[in-house]
Amino acid sequence: MISIKAISKWYGEFHVLKECSTTVSKGEVVVVCGPSGSGKSTLIKCVNGLEAFQQGEILIDGVSVGARGTNLSKLRSRVGMVFQHFELFPHLTVIQNLTIAQCKVLRRGNREATEKGQRLLDVVGLAAHAEKFPAQLSGGQQQRVAIARALAMDPIAMLFDEPTSALDPEMIKEVLDVMVKLAQEGMTMMVVTHEMGFAREVANRVIFMDQGQIVEDRPKADFFKSPDTDRAQQFLSKILSHGVQT
């Protein structure tokens, strides 16, 4: 489904991604973790072409992200993305946030889009908030709207970039619950997160990144039992001992 082949990226002189390779098969959930600045966000943004990369290739369902002839907008419309800071559109109501791209990109009629939106709001437990504006919702509610917004496009895969790290602890669970449900329903997911509880529950594999490299890429059970590298070991014990994340 998502196949990342030896991609490298530079910001000027700075080598952010160093020959990263991995694949996410259909229905698989892959968790990406690693210290701050290790390139997790950059990697995941490369997957849907929000960031350009200089070397390597990324294929989504066989379509090359970086290739010249690729219709990037069309490709992106098939890959959902959820951001750390929600990024709901503040001038649109919740339901409009869910319908705008359906109407403008998928050319669905307003009626169909609204019905679809309402159904998804129901799924994330926010059916009663359709006519509110994003700023009238709590962080956890906003993030669930953002997930519903991405799902409204019927994506073939979902990307998450630290979806819970801007949330107060009591709101983290409501968002993770939605994500767990999504994973259990067979959604293909690539999730940057430090929520190791989530990884334990639904991940198939865990990727550990450090300084722009994929240092480990292993089945969840192996990763948690005994990380190969000292760096991953240290990282793991650090975030597990902090407690909040698990």
Next chain:
Amino acid sequence: MVSFVAGLDWNIFFQPAFDGSGTYLRFLLIGLAWTILLSVTAWILAFVIGSIVGVLRTFPGRLLPGLGAVYVELFRNVPLLVQLFLWYFVLPEIIPGLGTWFKQALNPLLQQFVSGVLCLGFFTAARVAEQVRSGINSLGRGQRGAGLALGLNLPQVYQLILLPVAYRIIIPPLTSEFLNIIKNSAVASTIGLAELSRQAQQLGEFTAHWYESFIAVTLLYGIINVTVMIVSQFVERVTRLPGYLGGRK
């Protein structure tokens, strides 16, 4: 102060103007009308060009933002009076076809008006562009990314996502740019356009009632400004988003 004002001869406004256009009151109101017409037309031009240039400055890549920057620096830094003389005296001479048409087909009043509109419009556009740019940049890269990630193309992201919010944010600075355009419109008196400040000047010259003239004209400018402020606050109120940027939940 009261006795000074009372001691002035306010009847002057009901006497016939030297040019036979009616009373001096009417004479000043004609100036007011030109000032408003000039400012509003120039503002529309400034808003359109300023939005385009401001948007270009936030585009990806180097070329288009660079062109936008050149525009802003050029029009913001050459003195307004110099720009007006360029539009009015120089450009009609050096642009072959259009310049000749300008000089022959338009009457002097229209020549003054068109030059004034172009001058104020292009000058203010540079300032509007800076506001539009800062409005868009204040939204951060996240909103753009969210729009693109949904499959919207770049023009759609600007039209549907970035600009509607950016314009709301910059209503206060845009208001002060509009007030500036009204003040700056007085520069058109130098090429003879009968706008408010020139009418006041002439009234003073022909009747020697300088005090009455300038008190009246100050009041008129004041009324315009207050009206603009009221309209601006109204626009701000009706476009305010619940819970966002100080809007009530």
